[in-house]
Amino acid sequence: MKLTVDQLSTTIEQKSIIDQITMFVESGQFVGIIGPNGSGKSTLLKTIYRILRPNAGLVSLNNEDILKFSHKEFARSMAVVAQEGSAPFDFTVEEIVLMGRSPHKRFFERDTLEDAYFTRTALVKVGLEGYSDRSFSTLSGGEKQRVLIARALVQKASFLILDEPTNHLDIHHQLHILDIIRKLGVSTLAAIHDLNLAAAYCDVIYVINEGEIVKHGTPSEVVTRSMLKEIFKVDCTVTTHPITGKLQISYVSEGMYKGSTLSQTPDTTVG
Structure with a gap:
């Protein structure tokens, strides 16, 4: 889409x-x-x-x-x-995740076996297998975030x-x-x-x-280093990760590199 x-x-x-x-x-x-x-x-x-x-x-x-x-x-x-x-309100984890099925249901339509399957599968995917009956309000911030991702x-x-x-x-x-x-x-x-x-x-x-x-x-x-300095007001080095090939940012402050030659490094350094 x-x-x-x-x-x-x-x-x-x-x-x-x-x-x-x-x-x-x-x-x-x-x-x-x-x-x-x-x-x-x-x-x-x-x-x-x-x-x-x-x-x-x-x-x-x-x-x-x-x-x-x-x-x-x-x-x-x-x-x-x-x-x-x-x-x-205080819902269980399962109830919160099942709310994600409501766009596919008619008014007052009961939850189905398919809904239950999707819910169990999503909780396994986000690492919350066995949390179905836990109260949402008792979860840590990270656990709540994973429940909301399962709902999505x-x-x-x-x-x-x-x-x-x-x-x-x-x-x-x-x-x-x-x-x-x-x-x-x-x-x-x-x-x-x-x-x-x-x-x-x-x-x-x-x-x-x-x-x-x-x-x-x-x-x-x-x-790039120049973008991060301009927009985020931080200095850094931008290198290429040796295993993934993805960009990797290492942040620095004046206190960390005082007296060094970091200012001479380019926007992106292959490492």
């Missing part, structure tokens, strides 16, 4: 948060959004998945305006894992929106979850805080700063 964002602008409390953003996610692509805190990443995603309404521009799935989808049609097309991991998996949508999907996860589960998402082969748009993960998993990266897209392209085109 293809996503097109055309000249999208969103204003909150009379303040422009994102301004004339244009971007694309081709069918099957994993596209990342990176940018400093407060740059507009979450606002952009919330506008795309219809929590916020734009004051200008258009978002379309397979060339159809998303605002014309019914709620169920939209939920069958797009699954969302947002940053907020709370639940208004059982939704069986053709497009995934992920807002900081590895938030609260340890490094093992960060890599495990992103491996799962890549293997799904569905179109994915994700705001990613960890730039090394973005460089390793994304086909295309968009850099957002102060509500505008300032750069986009493949990880090697976008993740």
